[in-house]
Amino acid sequence: VGWVYTVSRAAELTGVPSGTLRKWEQRYGVVVPRRTPGNYRLYDDEAVRRLVVMRSLVDAGWSAQEAARYVVEDADAAEAELPRPDAPTTDDRVGELAACARDFDVPRLERALSESFSGRELEDVVDDWLVPSLVVLGRAWQRGEVSVAGEHFVTAAVHRRLAHVFQSLPPTASGAPRVVIGLARGSRHELGVLSFAMVLRAHGLAVTYLGADLPLEAWISTVRLLEPRAVVLAAPTIEDVPAVREVTEALAPLTTVLLGGAHQDEVSGVVRLGHLPGAAAVSLAGRLLTT
């Protein structure tokens, strides 16, 4: 089970030509494909993930040998080495979430969320405060200053808040353009798409939010059923890219596919939304409501 990708499919999903794949396998042992009875190579999701991380490291300037050693030893650590686009911010409270994660301070966390969400537009809360705060939190976690539990404690509260705001918005006008939003199979970094969905709904669009980790078949059947004007996904980490490629290829004939997340540039055939979920949602709402 799981060894389902032929060499040409693996090449498509990873963006690595099949000749290079063979070289990486033979020279560096990055992955060891299975063989069919007819001696064709077969790859699984883990192999595809390693290859896509290896490719990004090589694209970022690593030698193939260095990249391979890193990926073989610790694929998660290798992934964390990849450059990520950071949005600039002027908000002086971007350290609050990380501070709350350090000492599990419930009242301080509730206060930080309430104050940050009040008195300004949702898109500005998302782009100027929330996203940069999560990046600071992630760095603190990586340096060991925040525990896994502390990180979960804070992101669960953020998730609840986004869901609550989403739910409290007035009903959408009937006939408003529909947009379906969610993440591909295996992809669990949901806060970017959820923030985007919240802002889009606040700006009058009909949003069907599907959440994280949705299998390919479910994407296809839902889009056939709802016939939305557009579908929005994200590729927050490099390991999401192969599954996102699968979904976007399958949906492209059916609707317009738009993509956010740090690794959106690795996927072709989509409309790229950039790195500010709030601003991107406002601009998509404007486009769909006037056409």
Ligand code: B12
């Ligand atoms: C919270 C969190 C989690 C939570 C997510 C909870 C949830 N419900 O979403 C949980 C615990 C599930 C998790 C799991 C993992 N995580 Co994590 N996580 C984070 C953390 C701290 C915040 C992520 C987040 O929400 N950021 C906010 C979003 C909005 O920011 P962003 O993803 O950088 O996106 C940018 C843009 O592309 C844009 N954007 C994002 N989405 C969208 C969508 C649209 C439509 C648009 C327009 C724009 C847009 O906004 C951002 C600004 O540039 C980050 C740290 C960080 N630097 O982000 C790590 C991080 C993303 N995680 C990481 C890792 C490695 C993992 C795990 C593999 C850990 C493990 N070994 O289990 C798993 C993988 C899970 C999976 N299969 O997907 C790494 C990724 C490394 C890399 N280079 O890709 C990070 C960067 C931490 C690190 N430095 O090591 N994680």
